[in-house]
């Protein structure tokens with residue numbers, strides 16, 4: 001095992017721990033919807049939700065970095081350069097996250113001044129961490145970039161996948177930075193903040209997970225490099241072609257010019273297309289390489305990623321991406337439904353596949369299978385689908401009663417929150433959230449226990 | 465947009481993409497296993513997608529531009545799964561991994 005793969009395992013461990021923290025705060029956040037005055041002024045919903053969604057971003061980033069550290073030396077046939085620095089920054093990263101989390105829990109918020117921006121909370125959804133921590137994260141990312149690029153230079157080698165990855169890291173970092181200058185004009189502020197959120201999840205992360213999936217496909221299913229690379233290029237072109245201007249679907253109601261209605265609606269309506277291509281690709285590869293796969297959990301999670309990405313992002317996103325619909329659905333639980341489904345389908349499923357790749361390597365088994373992973377696979381998917389269905393119903397009730405009938409007044413909002421459909425949706429989300437959490441428990445159990453030695457099947461499992 | 469039309473339109477838009485997914489998925493699986501019945505079901509999904517697109521054009525209060533976009537993309541979409549499939553096949557044959 002390469003030294004950087006040991007670091008990967010550390011990143012994966014940290015990611016899984018934060019995944020657990022995220023689920024805990026997700027459950028807690030959901031509870032406020034059932035008991036709205038719970039912990040009032042002691043530990044408010046807003047803080048709980050911040051912890052939920054900030055850990056989401058951080059654990060996925062850590063898992064991505066782990067995945068790159070895992071495959072980099074294999075790809076380039078060279079140990080990663082700057083490993084000492086990388087190992088130190090891992091601990092720096094963890095320390096930054098821990099301190100920020102403690103500040104969020106115990107200090108929570110400050111008055112509207114520079115001190116708060118620097119040391120408590122920047123108040124930007126998904127990236128609330130104060131400025132000093134943002135600088136810390138940037139430093140970590142710079143070291144990461146140095147590791148990747150330095151290794152390529154040292155190895156005097158570059159593969160197509162690595163090119164895509166390196167070129168993708170540049171905008172990924174730049175849009176992270178563009179969100180922090182804190183202009184006092186709310187429209188300007190949101191304008192740039194959306195670059196961060198949208199360009200991450202619908203462009204740069206989508207490309208990054210494309211690279212990771214390409215690497216896993218070669219690894220787990222033995223797909224040839226030329227195939228995954230040819231496919232990756234097409235996917236990247238389509239994702240960026242639709243995704244960049246798809247940004248406009250967040251510029252409908254924030255004070256940006258009218259032309260964004262057309263641009264945003266049009267380009268984001270094209271966004272499901274590449275996701276469909278990935279479904280076809282995954283069916284093709286799954287079918288062609290089914291018998292060769294020696295890692296069943298990874299295989300199932302990659303397949304789930306293709307479908308989940310398509311349905312969560314493609315179908316759920318398309319439902320509300322035209323401005324005439326978004327006018328009513330904007331910012332309701334409908335959005336939350338899409339947010340959960342898309343993040344889960346596109347990123348969580350993919351990252352779980354990588355965890356199982358690492359598990360197989362560390363366990364040293366030829367063939368990875370078993371019972372526990374199936375339980376966790378089932379509980380996760382069942383819990384998530386139940387959650388997003390509950391949220392969809394709740395969100396539609398909000399759009400229907402609160403917006404379309406009630407005319408978006410505060411009174412109408414309150415009344416919609418007391419509507420039986422809304423309340424039922426909130427209970428469903430809580431219940432299915434618990435099921436999702438059980439999936440996590442089984443996942444951790446499964447990853448920590450040594451696999452039983454299952455002999456690789458001698459005969460094909462199923463005729464192709 | 466009336467409250468009922470809002471939900472109808474959104475659901476139709478969702479179903480449109482889902483039917484497109486059904487077309488792509490069934491087409492891919494049908495070709496993979498060489499099962500004409502599945503490929504036929506895939507075609508049925510595409511017809512459903514087209515019907516949904518036409519329904520969107522006729523019954524919903526979306527602006528004309530969106531209706532054109534929806535119907536045109538549903539029509540163009542007919543060729544995408546087969547074209548993707550042919551491309552993947554060519555790619556795999558070139559790599560000696562062909563079916």
Ligand code: HEM
Pocket residue numbers: 023025026027028029030031049052053056335336339340343344348429430432433434436437
């Ligand atoms: C036990 C499981 C979970 C529960 C109970 C839960 C609950 C919640 C709650 C209550 C909110 C606040 C929504 C609001 O502002 O009204 C939220 C937001 C969010 N959660 Fe979760 N969550 C869970 C798992 C997840 C997972 C697995 C992901 C990602 C894969 C995720 C991603 C998000 C995102 C992106 C938001 C922000 C959505 C928005 O405001 O539009 N959550 N979650």
Ligand code: HEM
Pocket residue numbers: 125201202206249250268269271272309313314316317318320321322326329330331332335338339340342343346
């Ligand atoms: C992996 C891909 C995607 C992820 C992870 C994702 C995630 C999210 C999240 C978390 C939000 C809520 C943002 C917030 O207000 O805090 C959101 C909003 C939105 N997404 Fe996506 N999304 C993805 C792809 C798509 C696609 C492909 C479409 C369109 C076809 C789309 C359409 C929208 C729209 C219209 C909104 C705004 C909702 C509103 O106005 O409240 N998304 N997305």
Ligand SMILES: [Fe+2]
Pocket residue numbers: 198202246247249250
């Ligand atoms: Fe977006």
